[in-house]
Amino acid sequence: MATYDRKDKFYLKAKREGYLSRAAYKLIEIENKYKLFRKNMTVLDCGAAPGGWSQVAIEKIGKSGKVVGIDLDEIKGIHSPNFIGVVGDIELDEVIENLLNITNRYDLVISDIAPNTIGVRDADHYNSYELVMKVLELVKRCLDNGGTFVFKLFEGELRSKLIKELKVLFKQVYTFKPDATRKGSMELYIVAKGFIKNNLIES
Numbered sequence: 001m002a003t004y005d006r007k008d009k010f011y012l013k014a015k016r017e018g019y020l021s022r023a024a025y026k027l028i029e030i031e032n033k034y035k036l037f038r039k040n041m042t043v044l045d046c047g048a049a050p051g052g053w054s055q056v057a058i059e060k061i062g063k064s065g066k067v068v069g070i071d072l073d074e075i076k077g078i079h080s081p082n083f084i085g086v087v088g089d090i091e092l093d094e095v096i097e098n099l100l101n102i103t104n105r106y107d108l109v110i111s112d113i114a115p116n117t118i119g120v121r122d123a124d125h126y127n128s129y130e131l132v133m134k135v136l137e138l139v140k141r142c143l144d145n146g147g148t149f150v151f152k153l154f155e156g157e158l159r160s161k162l163i164k165e166l167k168v169l170f171k172q173v174y175t176f177k178p179d180a181t182r183k184g185s186m187e188l189y190i191v192a193k194g195f196i197k198n199n200l201i202e203s
């Protein structure tokens with residue numbers, strides 16, 4: 001398993017700049033490269049705790065946008081009026097229905113969701129893939145035409161199958177490894193832009 005300094009430069013930067021996680025800088029890097037956000041957007045953040053990605057999203061969408069963050073853990077550090085925190089397991093139908101009741105029209109879905117890793121590459125990849133597939137099911141039900149889906153995947157053999165499916169559903173699909181990702185980490189981010197709702201039947 002990779003060893004790393006828990007208090008590395010991104011950890012310290014997050015403390016200094018008031019972000020709830022060092023992961024915030026990964027989303028900032030993705031944003032700088034792929035321009036995900038616009039003012040007034042409605043954003044769903046899956047696997048949102050402790051809240052760094054949601055903080056970045058709130059900054060980017062402005063006062064009249066909305067961010068919904070879902071996680072197994074409560075998101076305690078965000079008190080913005082345009083943030084709704086939902087505690088629950090995204091693998092449960094009742095949690096999905098709850099999210100869809102808040103709104104079923106999101107412009108952007110971001111997902112940093114990750115299983116507890118056990119240090120066995122194939123198992124970690126598979127568990128991450130399963131979670132992503134759950135999020136993708138939700139994306140198919142709630143992302144607006146033309147919308148964007150960004151997610152983390154632990155690298156492995158099912159990546160190409162997933163990208164093939166995404167290429168039917170989205171106009172552009174990119175793979176990205178941010179500098180803020182720890183050395184030796186299996187994680188990568190996939191950015192899928194231009195959701196084509198009409199292609200859902202073919203996927």
Ligand SMILES: C[S@@+](CC[C@H](N)C(=O)[O-])C[C@H]1O[C@@H](n2cnc3c(N)ncnc32)[C@H](O)[C@@H]1O
Pocket residue numbers: 020021023024046047048049050051052053054070071072073088089090091112113114115116131
């Ligand atoms: C890497 S952390 C996310 C960090 C977050 N992006 C931030 O900036 O603070 C991954 C999160 O996925 C959540 N998670 C894992 N499985 C989940 C599930 N089945 N349903 C909801 N959240 C889940 C974990 O609780 C954990 O908080």
